[in-house]
Amino acid sequence: MQEATTNDPGMLDSYTDGSTAGLRVACNYALSAEGKRVRPLLLLGSARAVTSQGVSSAALSAVSRAIEIVHIYSLIHDDLPAMDDDDMRRGKPSLHKAFDEATAILVGDGLQARAFELIADAPDISAEQKVRMVKILARAAGIRGMVGGQYTDIQAVDSDLGLEALQRMHMMKTGALIQASLALGGIAANASDEQLEALDKYGQHIGLAFQVVDDILDVESDEATLGKTKGKDAAANKPTYVTLLGLNGAKSEARRLLAMSLIELDSFGESADGLRDLARYLVKRDR
Template sequence: MTDFTEYAKALRARIDIALNQVIPETPNSQLAEAMRYSLASGGKRIRPLLLFAGYRATAGQQEHPALEIAACALEAIHAYSLIHDDLPAMDDDALRRGRPTCHLAFDEALAILAGDALQTLAFELLADTPGLTDSTRVQLIRSLSRAAGMRGMVVGQAIDLAAVDTELNITRLEHMHRCKTGALIDASVTMGALIGGASDQQLNILARYSRSLGLAFQVHDDILDVTADTATLGKQQGADLARNKPTYVSLLGLSSAQARAYELYQEALTALAELDGDTELLQRIAHYVIERRH
């Protein structure tokens, strides 16, 4: 493949263009503005990258027109979750990607509604995705809804909020993050593979990869929270420590957390070694996840 950095940059630009086109016209222009503010505000676009990589690992180089739409659905769910996580009743954050969070840029009620609208937009996009069988559309919707709901992000956030000022052991912490962060990462890879017509065996191998990768992503986030500055992160540095939230660094210490991230990275690569397909992009993404600086 071409240089990974250039590939990722080109795909981010492509998805950004697509995201600007999926916000429907609405009688309330402020609602659309708030949705677009959060959806098209940049970001690493890791989930679309994983979607395309999951497809490539099972279907080869030829792209499918459904990938771009599915990528927009993933980013809509991700943006909704960030809007709601940043609310005063949740994490009460003031910065997201170096800009005021949605409820500060607009107001709290409009931010909640923008999140709600982005969540439902994701499933509308998947339901209308062209070039797929009805069965595949249902599989995509099921995968994303499970990742976003009480089996994934929502329960992860509930556990996270309940964990403030409490002590979690490493097992409970990992469960929380497999739900809150890992579930959507897992869905990203799975959805790409489903569009690529993956077999059950391929899906199981990719699930092992994404399960390890999702946890590595969160471990590295916890490391960055104490090693990077606010300008680099695009959000408040040390926020978890200030809220007395359990993290991998607080439980394991910095060096052990770094070792855990590398261990999970190796687990992800070990899973990929069993897959008979083009896994180079998945490998590159895994390396990026534990080496990124923001």
């Protein structure tokens, strides 16, 4: 299993201008929350699957931080009252509760910009690699990816979204950024198109599995372990894998997706053991 990178996904430089001190404090509040760091681990696992030659760890660290920052910004905006209206995140008050809504909107906006800056500034990777990364991350984060998925999710309140539409929503909302993590790791390691495609399919299965497990944990886990308000989706009358498939059906679907994800790694041999471990962990986790 890969080691997690530092807990500091892109701490901001010190400012000369005191007027934004409060904004900096809010950014650090967001960045210091302990997450599972799934996307950085996928990115590192992807690079290792492609090559054992050792990709620059400084490069991987910068690009992982960019991905994790996009994820963190999206959580901040998703928690806003106008969106999912969530007061807790990772065991702490969500950013708009700890500060205020305007600050939460601005921290999110600033972090998104910061992610692209981190890629542009990343050491030890070529300009061509960076441009590919910016393009993939921007698409994954944007309207055809994460943002579009969150929009669909919000519209899903009180709707009778079927299984297929639910999957499509999750593939955009969380899958796109998970697939981008794998693609960026692959690009950093100079993966072939075939390798990138296998990583992409692995990401598609494991992204859905991740969401199925989230829905199961939302029913089975307790709030202290989960670190966020549980049962929100059911309360909001949103469809979930558990409401659509039942608890046992959802567990079986998670196992099926895990198996599918592992098949996609067959062409990699032992170098993909990190990604295999990670897939198993994501399906068996308790938070």
